Amino acid sequence: MNNELRVIISGGGTGGHIFPAVAIANEIKAQKPNSKILFVGALGKMEMEKVPKAGYEIVGLPIAGFNRSNMLANVSFPYKLIKSLILAIKVLRNFKPDIAIGVGGFASGPTLRMANLLGIKTLIQEQNSYAGVTNKILSKKAEKVCVAYPNMEKFFDKDKIVFTGNPVRGDLAKIEISSAEAKKSFGLEPDRKTLLIIGGSLGALSINKGISNGLKDILNADLQVIWQTGKTYIDQARETVANLQTSRVYVSDFIYEMDKAYAAADLVVSRAGALSVSELSLVGKAAILVPYPFAAEDHQTQNALSLTSKDAAILVKDAEIADHLVDSIVELAENATKLRVLSENILKFAKPHAAKEIVEEIFKVTQK
Numbered sequence: 379m380n381n382e383l384r385v386i387i388s389g390g391g392t393g394g395h396i397f398p399a400v401a402i403a404n405e406i407k408a409q410k411p412n413s414k415i416l417f418v419g420a421l422g423k424m425e426m427e428k429v430p431k432a433g434y435e436i437v438g439l440p441i442a443g444f445n446r447s448n449m450l451a452n453v454s455f456p457y458k459l460i461k462s463l464i465l466a467i468k469v470l471r472n473f474k475p476d477i478a479i480g481v482g483g484f485a486s487g488p489t490l491r492m493a494n495l496l497g498i499k500t501l502i503q504e505q506n507s508y509a510g511v512t513n514k515i516l517s518k519k520a521e522k523v524c525v526a527y528p529n530m531e532k533f534f535d536k537d538k539i540v541f542t543g544n545p546v547r548g549d550l551a552k553i554e555i556s557s558a559e560a561k562k563s564f565g566l567e568p569d570r571k572t573l574l575i576i577g578g579s580l581g582a583l584s585i586n587k588g589i590s591n592g593l594k595d596i597l598n599a600d601l602q603v604i605w606q607t608g609k610t611y612i613d614q615a616r617e618t619v620a621n622l623q624t625s626r627v628y629v630s631d632f633i634y635e636m637d638k639a640y641a642a643a644d645l646v647v648s649r650a651g652a653l654s655v656s657e658l659s660l661v662g663k664a665a666i667l668v669p670y671p672f673a674a675e676d677h678q679t680q681n682a683l684s685l686t687s688k689d690a691a692i693l694v695k696d697a698e699i700a701d702h703l704v705d706s707i708v709e710l711a712e713n714a715t716k717l718r719v720l721s722e723n724i725l726k727f728a729k730p731h732a733a734k735e736i737v738e739e740i741f742k743v744t745q746k
């Protein structure tokens with residue numbers, strides 16, 4: 379088998395696109411160590427920081443999203459798009475990939491479009507239960523579309539769909555640390571019930587506000603907390619914690635060691651981004667999902683409903699945070715049976731071999 383596969387992986391914008399991309403890259407490297415992998419992302423976006431941290435090279439395109447709610451913000455859009463298309467062509471011509479993989483996010487559009495033009499094979503990985511516009515367009519020329527939810531024929535040609543699940547980072551697939559050790563690693567008590575709050579890769583303002591207002595009640599329910607806030611809320615969160623003079627809250631804008639965070643958690647409050655949902659399924663954690671209501675076509679609500687319809691998670695709407703979030707947390711924390719049932723049911727959604735199955739498809743496509 380040819381060991382020198384050349385692969386471009388393009389996309390990003392948020393962790394939900396970047397981390398699956400990194401998981402795919404790691405799996406390619408594990409199976410074909412001599413493969414050459416280049417990422418193509420969007421300048422100024424999260425991938426430009428996270429991809430090099432994961433050990434891969436990345437080129438940034440000057441692309442930005444099309445603003446559907448404020449047309450005036452789009453004045454420079456055509457210029458950025460043309461510049462990105464030209465740069466994408468240059469990158470593709472220089473790197474000469476055997477395949478270009480699109481993981482969603484701004485950069486995947488120009489990169490995969492130009493790959494199609496140059497006759498380079500493409501494959502798409504769609505993380506959500508509701509496909510984005512770019513992926514729908516790109517899928518027309520793609521060889522395969524790897525999806526994470528059933529019933530995706532609504533969006534893609536059914537002959538191209540492969541139901542693989544979302545590729546999750548290897549350290550989450552096999553968590554080695556015990557719950558007690560994980561709790562200690564966050565400076566928390568090893569035996570106390572622990573609530574993990576994650577607002578997706580960027581943090582969630584409305585969840586943060588709800589938690590700030592109800593933190594005292596959460597602590598009164600004997601819980602300790604790992605609270606991921608995102609960059610914009612970290613200072614307020616630190617102030618809230620300082621005012622309560624408690625050592626039972628670990629607060630951080632971003633958690634790199636998510637394996638430890640999941641291991642420490644007895645229950646989780648989370649946005650319903652596709653990767654968060656896939657990871658919670660894999661680690662089998664009882665979760666309260668608060669979908670971000672403004673995600674394209676409200677896809678987070680769809681992601682969440684796929685679980686809540688099977689009693690595999692609890693749904694609290696964003697608009698109901700103030701009235702219900704803290705009560706739901708306290709109620710769930712005190713109900714051992716419900717915690718167990720949710721954990722057992724969410725585990726049924728786990729797709730632990732997603733990365734392997736996607737890479738198999740990549741190899742099949744490149745061998746054709």
Ligand SMILES: CC(=O)N[C@H]1[C@@H](OP(=O)(O)OP(=O)(O)OC[C@H]2O[C@@H](n3ccc(=O)[nH]c3=O)[C@H](O)[C@@H]2O)O[C@H](CO)[C@@H](O)[C@@H]1O
Nearest residue numbers: 392393394397505578579606632633636651652653654673
């Ligand atoms: C606002 C928005 O449009 N969000 C989208 C974005 O979400 P977002 O980027 O928030 O993505 P997900 O919830 O899918 O994934 C978050 C990822 O970040 C990681 N993580 C998170 C917090 C942290 O402190 N450390 C850390 O490593 C998680 O482990 C996970 O791997 O992409 C997802 C996948 O296309 C979509 O479903 C979401 O709707």
